[in-house]
Amino acid sequence: MNNKLRELREQRGWSQGELAERLDVSRQTVNAIETSKYDPSLPLAFRIAKLFRQQIEQIFEP
Amino acid sequence: MTRLTPRSYDRRVLIAMSIYIVLMICVWPLARSATDTLPKIVYALTPVVPLLYTIWLMGHRILSSDELEQRTHLIGLGVGAAVVSVFSIFVGFLGAANVFETDVTSAFLIWIFPLQMLSYAAGRRLAARHYGLGPCDDDADHMPTYVRFFFVAAVFCVVAALAYFHSGNERVTSFALGMASALACGGVYFVVRRWMRSRRSRQ
Numbered sequence: 109m110n111n112k113l114r115e116l117r118e119q120r121g122w123s124q125g126e127l128a129e130r131l132d133v134s135r136q137t138v139n140a141i142e143t144s145k146y147d148p149s150l151p152l153a154f155r156i157a158k159l160f161r162q163q164i165e166q167i168f169e170p
Numbered sequence: 171m172t173r174l175t176p177r178s179y180d181r182r183v184l185i186a187m188s189i190y191i192v193l194m195i196c197v198w199p200l201a202r203s204a205t206d207t208l209p210k211i212v213y214a215l216t217p218v219v220p221l222l223y224t225i226w227l228m229g230h231r232i233l234s235s236d237e238l239e240q241r242t243h244l245i246g247l248g249v250g251a252a253v254v255s256v257f258s259i260f261v262g263f264l265g266a267a268n269v270f271e272t273d274v275t276s277a278f279l280i281w282i283f284p285l286q287m288l289s290y291a292a293g294r295r296l297a298a299r300h301y302g303l304g305p306c307d308d309d310a311d312h313m314p315t316y317v318r319f320f321f322v323a324a325v326f327c328v329v330a331a332l333a334y335f336h337s338g339n340e341r342v343t344s345f346a347l348g349m350a351s352a353l354a355c356g357g358v359y360f361v362v363r364r365w366m367r368s369r370r371s372r373q
Contacts, residue, residue: 133236136303140238145302149237 111168114142116160131155173234174227180313182227188325190220195329195342221283242297249293250286257285316364319357326350 117127117138124142128135133152140146141156147168148156157164174182194217201213232243261278264270330346333339 134239137236137238140301140303143302145300146238152237 109147109168109170110144111141113138113156113167116162116167117142130159174231176312179227179231180318183224184313184318184321186220186224186227188322190217190224191322191325192329193217193220195346196332238301238303242294242301242303245297246290246292246294249296250290253289254282254286258282314360314364316357316360319353319360323350323353323357326353 113127117124122130124138125135128138131138131152132155137146141148153164153168157167160167197213197216201210204210204213232240235243257278261275265275326346326349330343330350333342333346
């Protein structure tokens with residue numbers, strides 16, 4: 109699944125570590141989501157969408 | 171639940187397993203020579219204490235992990251359980267068929283936990299690689315592998331010194347020195363590998 113997580117994170121000038129801290133996950137998990145190697149669960153996808161104030165489908169596309 | 175940093179987890183496991191090594195070599199053999207039942211039980215079960223602490227640490231680490239880490243832990247534990255099950259059933263069938271001349275079941279049982287840990291680590295490493303998570307050695311969050319090897323080598327040196335100067339036990343001294351040498355060689359290998367990788371990335 110493709111996503112715009114890296115783009116959104118870079119727009120805000122956050123490092124992977126900073127985003128990981130805000131989402132309460134590890135830096136490696138953020139990296140795995142950004143590189144589309146791991147699709148997050150629905151609760152985590154909601155947390156990401158809430159953090160960036162966007163709809164889930166605006167960030168993640170099948 | 172407070173998240174344990176990988177470095178903190180590595181340090182605690184390393185200390186617990188070092189204590190386990192010392193207890194296995196210095197305390198556990200006393201169980202064979204003890205005549206009373208109570209000291210025999212205490213000597214025999216003392217090495218279990220650091221193992222229980224390690225299992226508790228693992229549980230704490232898994233519970234405080236995020237969803238991807240929990241998934242890799244679960245895959246690792248699944249691999250570990252499968253390997254241990256196969257190992258146990260092999261030994262069980264062979265033992266039931268009286269293939270072994272003496273009763274070696276207890277000797278095999280001692281290897282269940284290390285086998286579980288090794289196969290769990292291998293399974294978790296494979297799962298982590300599948301999700302693009304780097305190997306532990308490259309991760310700055312973890313304690314470098316060569317430090318772990320040198321630390322355990324130093325523990326074996328201490329055990330060898332204790333065995334030589336305290337009890338004069340040549341068998342334990344030579345075993346501990348052999349283990350220390352092998353681990354020191356492993357440590358040197360990881361130092362060289364790390365140096366070569368950093369040199370390659372600079373080029």
